[in-house]
Amino acid sequence: MNPVNAKENQYGRRIIILIGLAVQATFGVGAAFAPNFYVYVLLRFVVGTTISAVIMNVFVLGTEWTGRKQRMLAGIITDYFFGFGYILLAGVAYFIRDWRKLQLAISAPGFLFIFYIWVLPKSARWLMAKQRKTEAMDLIRKAAIANGRPLAADFELCQEHKDLKNEAEENKYSVIDLVRTPKMRKQSLILFYLWFVNVLVYYGLSLNISDFGINIYLTQLIFGLVEMPARTITLFTLNRSRRISMFSFIAVGGLACLLTIFIPDELSVLRTVLAMIGKFGITASLSIVYVYSAEIFPTVVRQNGIGMSSMCARAGGVIAPVIYLLRSYSKEAPMVIFGLCPLLGAGLSLLLPETANKPLPDTIQDVEQGMNSVDTEKMQEVHFQPCPRNSDVII
Incomplete structure (x- = not known):
């Protein structure tokens, strides 16, 4: 499982973000002064x-501080800024050609995030899970006041039965439970592959923009720009069908990559257009797989499932640049792989259950029986509201 998830569960989201930003800025600036290639690789690895x-x-953290109806929007907006950074990199690299100065220019601004120490909140959900109810209630009060909707002075923090039951049961399960039973195993392995192939093709296209025959800075800019509509369109398709959305976008990405091998080098613009369409499909698919996975994995192993999926995605990112070594045997080999692998993923995605507007599974038994144990409208959300003093709801 991805170690980041384990640390997140132990220390919370806020501290991991702050440490990550500090390390990223420090080692990024250090890479600009690396005395040799090996030191540079080590620093960039960190x-x-x-x-x-x-x-x-x-x-x-962003989705946990957002209401249920706006969570999908919050997640997509977060992704938008990844795209903004992608676009900005093209402009910065165009004007700063020296690699040391470029490394310094993209890393040093990270120190500005030191002010996050004072503005970045903890997760009220995580605090509740750790039985730190007083801190959680204080944060909710501050959020309510900031939103102009102050809570009553004597309010109590309430949590629905589903979340409480699952919190108690989560510790009974491990990564092995993701593949222990037949249906759970099938769904887990398909999701692992989808994460792997999405990141494989995403970085395969992103890291090799020089192959498409036009200026690399312009190609970088175009690839960044195409991510915006790709993420926007998922807002309109996901509510209709997670499965069809996943199938459609990953298939578009694969087909576009596959078609580039039939385009002669003289038509470099057309090759770039097809690569852009491929990037569009894979970017949209990558946004969808986050939501889809969280809804397919049952609550008791959801954290383990997302962690393992993320690890498979990292494997795809590592393999992506290595695939281009196959060009020494066949020029078309990399794009053939980047085309066929998503098409296989598209076919496999049709074997997954539809989760749009459906209750979430709580247990592995729910998955095996093809049923859900709770009503989605009541149980997907943690409600913060006044409760009777003698309420039997356990926080």
Whole structure:
């Protein structure tokens, strides 16, 4: 399982984000002064390890502070800023050609995030899970006042029965339970592959933009720009069907990559257009797989499932640049792989259950029996509201 998830569960989202940002800025600046290639690779490796810590925990923290109906929007908006950084990098790299100065320019601004120490909140959900109810209640009061909706002075923090039951049961399960039973095993392995192939193709296209025959800075800019509509369109498709959305976008990404091998080098613009369409499909698919996975994995192993999925995604990111070594045997081999692998994923995605507007599974038994134990409208959300003093709801 991804170690970031384990640390997150132990120390909370806020501290992991702050440490990740500090390490990222420090080692990023250090890489600009690396005396040789090996030191540079080591420093960049450390920077890379912080990316998961920051991105995953920012995504989780943002959605945990957002109401149920707006959570999908909050997640997509978070992704938008990843795209903004992608676009900004093209402009910065265009004007700063010296690699040391470029490394310094993209890393030093990270020290500005020191002010997050005073503004970044903890997760009230995580505090409740750790039985730190007083801190959680204080944060909720501050949030309510900031939103102009102060709570009653004597309010109590309430949590629905589903979340309480699952919190008590989560510790009984391990990663092995993801593959222990037939249906759970099938769904887990498909999701692991989808995470792997999405990141494989995403970085395969992103890291090799020079192959498409036009200016690399322009290609970088275009690839960044295409991420915006790709993430926006998922807001309109996900509510209709998670499965069809997943199938459609990953298939588009794979087909576009596959078609590039039939385009002659003289038509470099057309090759770039097809690569852009491929990036569009894979970016949208990558946004969807986050939501889809969280809804397919039952609550008792959801954290383990997302952690293992993230680890498979990292494997895809590592393998992506290595695949381009196959060009010494066949020029078309990398794009053939980047085309066929998503198409296989598209076919496998049709074997997953539809989760749009459906109750979430709580237990592995729910998955095996194809049923859900609770009503989604009541149980997906942690409600903060006044409770009777003698309420039997356990926080």
